[in-house]
Amino acid sequence: MNSRNLWFKLFVPLLAVGILVGLSATAGAATINVGALNDMTGATSDVGKDYALGIAEAMHYVNDSGGVNGKKIKLYQFDYGYRVPEALTKYNLFKRLKCVAILGWGTGDTEALSPTVTKDKIPYVSASYSGHLTDPNKTPYNLFFATDYSTNARAAITAWFDKRWPKHKDYGKRKPRFACSYMFASPYCSAPIKAIKDQAAILGFEIGPDQDVSLFAIDTKSQILGLKEFKPDLLWHGNTTMSVAATLRDGYSLGLDADHIVNNWGFDENLPRLAGKAAEGVMGAAVCAFFGEDVPGMDKVVAYAKKYNPGVPAEKRLIRTIQAWGDVLILWEALKRADKAGDLSGESILKNGFETMRNFDIGLGASPVTFTSTDHRVAGQVPIYEWKNGKFGLVERVDLKDRWPDKWANEWIGW
Amino acid sequence: MRKRSLILKGFSVVVLGTFLLACATMPTPTEKNFQAPVVTLNSVELPYYTGWWYYDVKVQPTKGNAGKYGAPLALAFVFDIQNPNEYPVMMDGFKFTVAFDGIDVNTVNSPEVQWIPAGKTNQVRVMAITDARAALLSLLVTGGFKLKERETNVWAQLEDWWLAAKDYSLAIEVKEGSAIFKADGLMNVTGFSGKFGPE
Missing domain, CATH: 3.40.50.2300 (Response regulator)
Known part of the structure; x- marks a missing residue:
């Protein structure tokens, strides 16, 4: 009787545990x-x-x-x-x-x-x-x-102001002109509008009328013609890649003499594929490196x-x-x-x-x-990239927090 | 009583022996002998079909709330998963993209785990539901240039696809497939693709 109990007490539980551990791939995994x-x-x-x-x-x-x-x-x-x-x-x-x-x-x-x-x-x-x-x-x-989009928009317009505007033929003679192109009804597109216009005012831009461009647009000629009246030096794009590419293409073909900065979701490897030559020199806030x-x-x-x-x-x-x-x-x-x-x-x-x-x-x-x-x-630091000669390159890391510490700390949060 | 005890002991020894023998003779997975299982698209089935339709928010439904709703296109993809190894493998991840006429419409993820016995072939059925509203928005936001090149528009393209599906004349492609297999702590990923539809 004792011998049989010993067998059952030792052997059977050991066998059961062995089988369970052996068969269960996830045993004990939290x-x-x-x-x-x-x-x-x-x-x-x-x-x-x-x-x-x-x-x-x-x-x-x-x-x-x-x-x-x-x-x-x-x-x-x-x-x-x-x-x-x-x-x-x-x-x-x-x-x-x-x-x-x-x-x-x-x-x-x-x-x-x-x-x-x-x-x-x-x-x-x-x-x-x-x-x-x-x-x-x-x-x-x-x-x-x-x-965030607002910080990115502020950084992108600042990078253009720092790097491109001083090389413009009218630099020192007049204010740079700035306009925005985006789908008004889209919460994503319109999220940073207030911030980028605030930054444009801080930097001394003349701000022109916004252009309503649908996220579905593949023809933006009427918006480009509208922009040509204002003659912007810089255009901010708040849409996603396809409609941004359409606007760049139409701007290029209709001779809109403006530089372009693009929000994050319109600025990726597909942009030059869709926009071709019109993407040359376009700048954007990438938030991280490209693949x-x-x-x-x-x-x-x-x-x-x-x-x-x-x-x-x-x-x-x-x-x-x-x-x-x-x-x-x-x-x-x-x-x-x-x-x-x-x-x-x-x-x-x-x-x-x-x-x-x-x-x-x-x-x-x-x-x-x-x-x-x-x-x-x-x-407060944002990497701004540029598409140039067939590749994306870093233009500069704009440090908004360092440059406008009071506004960063007290005014710019949450919008 | 003593006889019964002996039978029990004997039986236990035989069970343990068989178990240990099975463990000893079963090939152990190694980096070298772990072959990637083969995934093949077997067929595509239309398990549920309500035709082609789209309602705008202006249309008041008989019951419920108005909205923008498009016809669902439910497709069941049946794959053969062949395990060439001499030991069972666990499939722990299965994903692929569905394209109609060369345009991506859906990426499907099937996370259910299953074991494939040594040398055997399992089948897995993965449901992919694409509704016309989502496909419409996807094409509008991303497909504009492509559809223009094809000299069609988004509505005509969607209608073509939805109607072609019912008589299996729609060119359905499975692409960028990836299946994750595991065996004894090792991992292997199989890439796969396939086509179903008119030649």
């Missing part, structure tokens, strides 16, 4: 759930797809690099087709799946969900860089790694793109991949800091994670990231 809301079918899918690929690839890198202090991240990545009602539905699913943070996408879902994520205290790291999301008094749980550029961390981005998406040629990859990595890398760092503090709640990820970052360098050509409890603008 995971942290993160949601990702992406547009792979809708209005922004041309850039949304590349961003979505970047999110997944970056998350593989995070897990291969030890995860969150040893805990793997489980990514729940869904397409919402840029349909805001579906974004709300997916958000509810993320809550059910106990996601500790969400990697969001555009202005539509980000703004629609902003009050909800604030109430639920769930960090929402998105690719909408609206300046309206940088004031933690109003939107404490909205975060992103990049400089494949020689900057710290890019080797990993390129390697993971090749490894996990071998069917997508490198020449089709965009800066959007780098932007996705930027958002994943700051979320990773926030999760590690919160986990180290022993609390992975949303509030802790914000307070012990994001808001403890001071000049946190993610590489990738982006500005080092700082979040405080009173300011979610990540940096």
